[in-house]
Amino acid sequence: MKKIALNDIHIALNAKMVPFAGFNMPVSYEGINIEHQTVRNAVGVFDVSHMGEFLISGDKALDLIQKVSSNDASKLVDGKAQYSCLPNKDGGIVDDLIVYRINAEKYLLVVNASNVEKDWNWISQHNTMDATMKDLSDEYSLLAIQGPKAAEAMQSLTEVNLKEMKFYTFEVDEFAGVKNVIISATGYTGSGGFEIYFKNEDAKHIWNKVMEAGANFGIKPIGLAARDTLRLEMGYCLYGNDIDDTTSPIEAGLGWVTKFTKEFINSEALKKQKEEGPKRKLIAFELDQRGVPRHGYDIVDENGKIIGIVTSGTMSPSLDKGIGMGYISAEMAKTGEKIFIQIRNKAIPATLVKLPFYKG
Numbered sequence: 001m002k003k004i005a006l007n008d009i010h011i012a013l014n015a016k017m018v019p020f021a022g023f024n025m026p027v028s029y030e031g032i033n034i035e036h037q038t039v040r041n042a043v044g045v046f047d048v049s050h051m052g053e054f055l056i057s058g059d060k061a062l063d064l065i066q067k068v069s070s071n072d073a074s075k076l077v078d079g080k081a082q083y084s085c086l087p088n089k090d091g092g093i094v095d096d097l098i099v100y101r102i103n104a105e106k107y108l109l110v111v112n113a114s115n116v117e118k119d120w121n122w123i124s125q126h127n128t129m130d131a132t133m134k135d136l137s138d139e140y141s142l143l144a145i146q147g148p149k150a151a152e153a154m155q156s157l158t159e160v161n162l163k164e165m166k167f168y169t170f171e172v173d174e175f176a177g178v179k180n181v182i183i184s185a186t187g188y189t190g191s192g193g194f195e196i197y198f199k200n201e202d203a204k205h206i207w208n209k210v211m212e213a214g215a216n217f218g219i220k221p222i223g224l225a226a227r228d229t230l231r232l233e234m235g236y237c238l239y240g241n242d243i244d245d246t247t248s249p250i251e252a253g254l255g256w257v258t259k260f261t262k263e264f265i266n267s268e269a270l271k272k273q274k275e276e277g278p279k280r281k282l283i284a285f286e287l288d289q290r291g292v293p294r295h296g297y298d299i300v301d302e303n304g305k306i307i308g309i310v311t312s313g314t315m316s317p318s319l320d321k322g323i324g325m326g327y328i329s330a331e332m333a334k335t336g337e338k339i340f341i342q343i344r345n346k347a348i349p350a351t352l353v354k355l356p357f358y359k360g
Contacts (some may be wrong), residue, residue, distance in 0.1 A: 012127075027223045035107060040358075041147075041227065046143065046221075052112065052135070060130060063131065072262060073107070079101070079171060082096050085249050085258075093244065096254075098233045144188065159173065175206070232357070235284055251327065281327065293323070308326050308327050311326050324341070
């Protein structure tokens with residue numbers, strides 16, 4: 001079991017620690033609902049140092065990224081980031097990721113913790129143009145400081161104007177007295193904020209400074225459990241649940257990061273699927289009665305026939321109702337349609353809705 005740099009701090013804070021993607025990770029501190037509402041209403045800090053970071057550099061860096069990723073990275077300028085995915089050759093997704101353009105010959109790819117080795121091998125395998133690749137995953141820590149008060153709470157730690165930073169932009173600057181920190185206006189919660197990348201040796205110093213600066217704004221540490229309820233309320237996909245090696249970006253509603261202005265791995269097949277329409281789609285639903293949908297539960301019709309499966313589900317802390325996502329046939333995937341979620345021995349009625357669940 002790997003340990004993140006701040007492992008001892010989380011234990012001292014009485015975090016509930018669980019194994020996740022090969023790391024000992026904090027899943028909760030005070031409880032999911034309290035932590036969830038802290039992020040929605042104020043500011044919380046997640047330690048997500050288990051995420052993977054690859055540096056792709058050299059004059060062929062962009063060529064490699066364009067080949068392996070679905071989005072068009074040629075549209076990036078220095079200081080801009082982009083959500084994308086790595087398509088496989090069978091119509092599925094190797095992983096979803098964020099691509100950061102540091103300069104024309106230097107890019108940072110941030111990938112999911114559980115897929116670091118798989119992604120590295122996949123990208124390496126397709127690096128026929130000999131771009132320079134470096135795996136920085138074990139050298140860097142990552143904090144996600146999220147919530148409507150994040151900019152105000154963190155402003156004392158940097159000269160970067162946090163309130164003026166646009167979504168999916170970043171700057172490399174001093175933060176909490178530490179040089180060369182990546183300050184990124186990205187996040188996985190839908191409540192605004194920043195993600196900051198720094199060397200492991202600076203982790204304890206930065207954590208303490210973040211907690212001090214945020215004290216007057218009600219900052220609290222937040223675990224992975226609330227991260228999951230926050231992202232689900234926004235309808236953001238989770239790799240391993242809503243997207244995986246068998247789900248296409250078109251089926252998953254990720255056509256907006258699948259650009260056919262260039263060629264990439266399996267682009268022809270995905271383009272054909274987009275033109276013809278996928279046979280199934282990722283849908284969002286709200287339960288009409290009390291209940292909690294969970295990953296793996298069957299989606300059934302009024303006759304009890306299985307028509308799909310729940311990929312993500314929870315009791316929404318913001319909406320106080322059961323919400324979820326799952327795959328069903330494309331012809332049935334219309335907003336307002338009724339489906340049923342098989343929860344133990346009961347079929348609970350649900351309505352298909354548009355994302356996001358949480359409107360802010």
